[in-house]
Amino acid sequence: MKQPLVILNQLFELEQKLKLEQLEEKVTRNLQRIWNAWEEEGYLCKNPLHENYSETRTDVEATIIGQEAKHMVITQVIKPIIFKKEQQELTLLQKGVVMVERK
């Protein structure tokens, strides 16, 4: 169980670095292929960046930056959310680790 999570987290990090360096376009196809292969194995990786955040979201471990407010948004993702699909049912395998800020 641990090794797939290690690989998926590394892959996510790799993708983020390539985006930052604006190199992602050159390897989009390859990355998409890898994500696709993982999805076929039942692993779904979700990047919750820019999604709304509320206290009912138990798919992420959040650190609130600045003042807490009613409407908050995810502004940084350190680790993605990972689900495992088995017999058409999803289970949360890894909570995302995120930073949230007021909108």
Added chain:
Amino acid sequence: MKSVNFGIDLGTTNSLIAKYDQGNVTIYKNPVGHKETLASVVAFRPDRRLVGDKAREYLLKDSVNVFGSFKRKMGTDERYYVVNLDENVTPIQLSSYVLMELKNFIHSGEVPEAVIVTIPASFDTMQSNATIKAATAAGFSEVFLLQEPIAASLAYFNQVSGDSNGNWLVYDLGGGTFDVALVNIQQGDMKVLDHEGNNFLGGVDIDFALVEQLLVPSIVARTGIENFEEQLRQTYGPYEKLYHQLLYKTEEAKKELSAHQTTNIEFELTVEGQRYEFDIDITREQLNEVIAPTIQQTLHMLQQIITRNQLTPQEIRQIILVGGSTLIPYVREQLQTTGISVNADVDPTTAVAVGAAYYAANKYYHPKSATTDPSLDALLDRIVQEEEELTERLHIDISYSKSSQDEEELLLIKTDGDYERCTYRIIRNDGAYDSGVMPLKSKSTEFLPLMPGVLNKFFLRVYDEFQHEIKTAAHEISISHGQFSISGQPLPRDICIEVDDKENKTTKLELVFEKNSILPQKKTLYRTISKTITKGADEKVIINIVEGDRYARPISNLPIGCIEIAGTKLTSDLIKGSDIEIQITMTESRSLSVEIYLVMTQQEFKNVFSLSEKQVSVARLKEQYDELERELRNGMRSFSYESESVWMAHANDLLEQLLSQKKALLKLKENDKTDARYIIAETVNRISQAYDKLGGNERLESLQFEYFEAKEFVETHLSMVDHNKERLQQSFRQLTAAESQLLRSRNSSVLERAIEQLNKLGWEVLYNTNSFLISRFAMISEYSADQFTNYTSARSILQMAQKSLDQEKFVEFRQHFYNLTHLLKYEKAYQENPDFKGTGIG
């Protein structure tokens, strides 16, 4: 009398619940997030109460409504004013909320009446009584306390056998607190003789120290920011986000250094528009230097206990480790310098809860329900009656849309009757949503977040004032995302792609979009090229998309899109085994678009098909024609063998219809502009479908019977096989894996193909079984010379085989036997297409 069995570690930072059952202890996991530990933090948000990790997120930012570390205040008259409630709460109330939340971890649905709760060795009578009050408020009618060092010792002693008499030290270094206790055991009687501790020393302090001592100097050296450290720790300061990021990364690095000698921390920082990238290496040695002062403090307290009790290290049996921070190798190394052996046999994070559960196994109480009528039936009747009474007093109606295409869906809850002090909570099945505990009102609404493209299941649970679940009020909520919506149209039939089945020298269908999927749909397939296509050659890759039944043969389906990539279109040779990516998109209005990317030549091909025009590949049509002709002829042979004259006549009729198209087909060229290809394709398609239906249910039943017979034959003989057993068993498993789908397909040709494959495997099994080979060899030995293609060679092999058999060299014998069979005059019953070209997609 009943055994308590449940134990709770009610910790300052984290809590756990465990149960003893028939010699084993189970640590229950949080149904939300599946962690064993629950953060001992309670948050009173504007409309709901949260307990655990989610509450901890708000600890620093909403300190007037969120509370942690209240265990330290147990037994005092401290009150916490909650702004959102406009009332005071006590440490006892807060602890009771944590205990109630732990009860929700028990997935079996059992509601414990009695429990063991652990307390620090330092707790006085007031603090102990406060803990009992908290557990009572959480709905436990019998509460027993157990000191944490004793619980940890029990966890260890229940794993080992032998003499345990003597003095033991329990060293507990957790996330935020440190405790060390001297435990004396005499004939099974355990006593805490002395203890020391610091409520503000633990793993979190180590993380702070790591950031300050290892990362801050590097950041300052490169960026030159003045007062950086001060600004970093400042609440709402400019580097607040970075600070939390660094804390998280140092915690990860700390764990990494428990297993490896070095690790690194990567992060970036933008100062006045300039971006700095950091990749800082950290060694275990550096970590040790940073944590040394903290660990020395703990060792000092440990030494104080030894000295105060006038003991020598030799008089202490072992140091038992408790708390997550004791996993750091340096902690263990330093403890070894005391001269006392260190025991790390128990899981330090769960030891206290496990010990409490062991203690609970031997602690008994009088169940309240048993005092009136001890029979189980009477007890169950009473519970049911109580629930029914409650249900009569409380009625809940829920309303929601069962399908949605939105990101969230509104749930309406309407309550009638006596709902005062009752609460409810909604949890999503996958653990990604938890509403928290909310007071039940006459009308409530909640937005439920939905995962796209799946069935989202939620559970609504209702609790009475003691947090006991009212089971009859529970509801399961199922919302399909993206389905049965009026804006989407379901596909009436499967959409498939034709790919090669090299083993059987034919093609097969692979599902792209399943029948009833809601349009629009998009899918990317990754496959390999199954034959080399030379640049400039006429050979081609054929991407044939069809609509129909995925189990039927390709020709029985309607071709809706076809792209042919000939060698003439290639910029370089396309080698067998290279990758092909096929992206298939179907819009709501059913227009099909296919994009192909050949990885090797880096070429893209794109085509959009309107489904009013058929797409037919002449090359594939010719092959499909041949296949159907062959199948019809084989079918007629088998009908004749089975004396099925009516089926035979019908098949013959179909064959004649098919043959009537042969001339036109042979004349057909790839660049033919007439409608000939469509007319022939239509006829072939119609005949293929008619042949599938030939014989109706009777033929299907007969084929199903034949299938099971073939399967049983292979299964029986597999147990006796002598060679390649594993490979053959695997082939059998593969062939029968899709059995239920196969039988459901009700398609004669699919069944015929499956039977054929099983029969082939059956022969392979026999040819790997010594007893069969020997009897077959005996028969072949009797053959006359004219039954061999080369009798001289055959005679020599016969002799060698006999020799191997006499010497019981069966592997060798089998090889000779195989060689011999190649010299037999043998007519193949089923002639496969020797020039099979296929689609070129494997």
